[in-house]
Amino acid sequence: MEHERLPPAARLPAVACMNSSREGKMSYANNSTLQRAIAAETKKERQDTAAALYRARGCPASMAIADLGCATGPNALLLVSDAVEAVLAAAAKKGTDDDDDGEVLPELHVFLNDLPNNDFNAVFRLLPSSPLPGSGCLVSAWPGSFYGRIFPDASLDYVVSCSSLHYLSKAPTMKTVSSGEHLNRGRVYLSPSAGNPTAVLDAYRAQFETDFAAFLGCRAAEVRPRGVLLLSFFARRTACPSMHDCYLWDALADALMDMAAVGLIDEEQVHAFNLPYYTPCPDDLRDMVSMEGSFTVTIMRLFGCSFLGVSHHPTKDEDDEDLPRWLAVETASYVRAALEPTLQMQFGRAAMDELFCRYPLLLEAYYRNNKATKNKEDITNVFVVLEKKQHG
Numbered sequence: 120m121e122h123e124r125l126p127p128a129a130r131l132p133a134v135a136c137m138n139s140s141r142e143g144k145m146s147y148a149n150n151s152t153l154q155r156a157i158a159a160e161t162k163k164e165r166q167d168t169a170a171a172l173y174r175a176r177g178c179p180a181s182m183a184i185a186d187l188g189c190a191t192g193p194n195a196l197l198l199v200s201d202a203v204e205a206v207l208a209a210a211a212k213k214g215t216d217d218d219d220d221g222e223v224l225p226e227l228h229v230f231l232n233d234l235p236n237n238d239f240n241a242v243f244r245l246l247p248s249s250p251l252p253g254s255g256c257l258v259s260a261w262p263g264s265f266y267g268r269i270f271p272d273a274s275l276d277y278v279v280s281c282s283s284l285h286y287l288s289k290a291p292t293m294k295t296v297s298s299g300e301h302l303n304r305g306r307v308y309l310s311p312s313a314g315n316p317t318a319v320l321d322a323y324r325a326q327f328e329t330d331f332a333a334f335l336g337c338r339a340a341e342v343r344p345r346g347v348l349l350l351s352f353f354a355r356r357t358a359c360p361s362m363h364d365c366y367l368w369d370a371l372a373d374a375l376m377d378m379a380a381v382g383l384i385d386e387e388q389v390h391a392f393n394l395p396y397y398t399p400c401p402d403d404l405r406d407m408v409s410m411e412g413s414f415t416v417t418i419m420r421l422f423g424c425s426f427l428g429v430s431h432h433p434t435k436d437e438d439d440e441d442l443p444r445w446l447a448v449e450t451a452s453y454v455r456a457a458l459e460p461t462l463q464m465q466f467g468r469a470a471m472d473e474l475f476c477r478y479p480l481l482l483e484a485y486y487r488n489n490k491a492t493k494n495k496e497d498i499t500n501v502f503v504v505l506e507k508k509q510h511g
Contacts, residue, residue, distance in 0.1 A: 137190065137457050148192025148241075150456035153498070154282045155194050157424050158201075161281075161351050161502045164418065165198070166205035168347055168504060169277055173206045173225070175345065178213055182206060182276045185230040187265040188283030195242045196249045198279045199229045203254055227256045232269055235262040264288065266333045270341040278338060278348045285353040288330050290393040291322040301390040305376055308368035308394045309360045320360065327397040331407045335505075339413035342507045348414065354501035355398045356421055364398060364499070367454065370481040374474055375466070383473060384466050392465045394458070404503060414505035423497030426450060443486035444479075446496055451479040 137147035173182065184202045189195045210224050229251060231242060239260040246252055263269045265280070266288045293302040302322070306313045313319055338348055355364040362369075372389070379386035401419060408414055426449045455475050463471060486496065 137460065145452070145455055145459070146192070147190060147456045150453050151190070151192050151194050153424060153426060153453055155197065157351055157500055158194065158197055158281050160422055160424060160500070161349070162201055164502065164504070165279060165349050166201055168349060169202040169205040170209040172277055172345075172347055173209045174213075176276065178210065179225060181226040181228065183228040183230065183274055184277045185232060185261075185270065185275050185279070187232045187269075187278060187280040189231045189233050189237075189242065190283075191238045191241045193245075194281075195231070196245055196251060198281055199231070200250050202277055202279065203227055203229065203251060203256055207254055224255065227254070229256045229258045230261050230270065230275075231258065232261045232263065232265060234264060237262065265337070266330050268337050268340065272340055273343045275338075275342045276346045278342060278346070280349070281351045283352060284331070284334070284350055285396055285398055287326050287395040287397055288333075289326070290395040291326040293319060293322045293393060303393055304390045305372060306369070307372045307375065307389070307392055308365060308396060310365045310369050310372070311360060311362050312369065316360075323397050324399075324403065327399055327403065328407060331399075331404075332411055335407065335411040335413065339411065339507065344507050344509045346507045347417075348505040348507075349503075350505070351500055351502045353398045354404075354421060354499050355400050356499055358400050358402055360398075363497075366485050367450070367482075368394060368396075370485060371454070371478055373481050374477040377477055378470065378473060384470050388465055395461065398499070399501070401501065404501065408505060412508075414507055416503065417506050418502065418504035420502050422500055422502065423494055424500055425494070425496045425498065426453070427496060443483045443490070446486055447479040447482035450482055450496070451475055454478070 169184075173179070176182070184199055184206075186198045189198070206227060207224055214223065231239070233239070239262070242260070243258075246258065251258055261269050265283070303310075303313055303319050306319075309320055309323060310316065342348065355361070375384065375389045375392075376386070378384045379389050401421070404419065405416065408416055426446060455471075459471055462474070466474070
């Protein structure tokens with residue numbers, strides 16, 4: 120692949136950012152406990168990888184660490200802080216083992232990336248209370264879509280991204296050539312109940328392949344040989360989407376169609392709307408990594424994460440009658456914080472309050488109807504570690 124010909128990030132379409140801090144209780148910053156739990160699930164592997172890379176590089180005088188999709192809020196510095204902590208601990212251990220008179224710590228360059236409309240000022244205000252300044256890190260922001268080039272050639276050692284790569288650069292286009300009809304009528308994502316699920320899945324997979332190939336190609340140009348990518352994002356366990364993979368979006372589509380039925384929004388707007396979002400299965404990822412050719416998969420594992428494990432509910436008892444309602448409200452708040460700007464672009468700001476009054480009621484019905492189903496509320500994630508090939 121000729122990496123230098125890849126388009127810069129500024130030329131690529133980008134999804135709207137998440138709700139900013141100005142949205143208060145509906146902001147992403149106040150609805151990101153799930154992402155923090157996902158990061159905690161992978162912390163040990165991420166830190167082990169950072170320390171191993173430092174040692175494999177011969178304990179260099181400097182290393183470059185980047186977080187792609189850092190967002191804002193309490194998690195914005197979490198991933199890079201974990202990496203810095205691990206590298207400095209490895210450096211300190213080496214100094215002790217070598218009986219050095221003076222501890223020589225590496226200079227760590229920390230790069231924070233997100234879309235240009237991310238509130239980087241809010242992120243920088245977190246620095247004084249983080250461990251980064253005290254460790255002598257040099258911290259900077261690099262705005263742009265990670266589906267394009269962001270950093271100079273061969274400038275990065277350790278690249279991490281959490282809960283971001285399930286967002287596509289744009290929604291797939293799904294109209295039949297002959298009739299111009301929307302293929303995914305009444306749905307907003309993959310759905311076992313959709314009229315033409317195979318064609319919809321093919322369209323989503325094609326958009327993901329385009330985006331993930333661009334992502335890998337850009338990182339192949341930016342990461343030094345033997346450098347690593349550590350990626351965690353929403354996924355699914357099987358090639359064929361299940362009801363469990365789609366229930367969040369089926370309920371959202373049902374809420375939108377209910378609003379259209381009473382004239383609150385235009386039904387054609389619902390038919391035309393598809394979320395810029397895709398949860399790949401492991402085979403999707405392996406195929407794309409193999410096709411791009413610059414990286415080797417060293418770790419790939421799936422895990423589930425639930426609001427039941429990360430938020431404060433009085434009992435978390437499966438027999439608690441209030442639990443489905445509480446879980447529905449928590450889940451709807453997360454979805455609103457993450458996707459409201461995207462939904463507003465299609466349906467208008469005035470529709471949002473009504474949509475997010477109806478949506479948790481449908482989620483609650485799902486949770487009550489599936490009460491006997493184990494892990495019914497789990498969200499499947501994939502954790503992937505990719506190593507840049509020596510010849511790259």
